[in-house]
Amino acid sequence: MTSLLQILLLILDVLQFIILAHIIMSWLINFQVLNIRQPLVGQVWDGLNRLLEPIYGRLRQILPRLSGIDLAPLVALLAIYALRIVLMNNASLFM
Numbered sequence: 612m613t614s615l616l617q618i619l620l621l622i623l624d625v626l627q628f629i630i631l632a633h634i635i636m637s638w639l640i641n642f643q644v645l646n647i648r649q650p651l652v653g654q655v656w657d658g659l660n661r662l663l664e665p666i667y668g669r670l671r672q673i674l675p676r677l678s679g680i681d682l683a684p685l686v687a688l689l690a691i692y693a694l695r696i697v698l699m700n701n702a703s704l705f706m
Contacts (some may be wrong), residue, residue, distance in 0.1 A: 616705040619698055627691050634684050637643045663687075 636656060639645040644650050667683040674682050 612705040616698060616702055620695065623691050623695050623698075627688065629659065629662060630684055630687055630691070633663055 636645065636659065640647055640652075640656065640691050647656055648655050662685075666687055667681075670683040671681075674686065
């Protein structure tokens with residue numbers, strides 16, 4: 612059962628990395644450091660958007676609309692951290 616906990620934590624780590632990569636890439640695109648018309652950048656950006664849109668879409672339905680500020684990535688990261696805390700505090704159930 613310990614391996615199940617480790618697999619869940621690994622999935623959370625990967626999801627956290629993907630969200631952080633999406634956040635950093637969005638900043639780089641907005642500050643015109645990266646050009647979305649470049650093939651590799653466009654493919655990576657499209658892939659990240661397709662991967663994260665189901666998560667962000669549900670969060671955006673719940674969150675209030677703020678002008679120009681998207682809090683969905685922040686809430687997703689906080690949810691991942693909270694889930695990690697819950698899993699670690701209940702690790703004895705996996706033993």
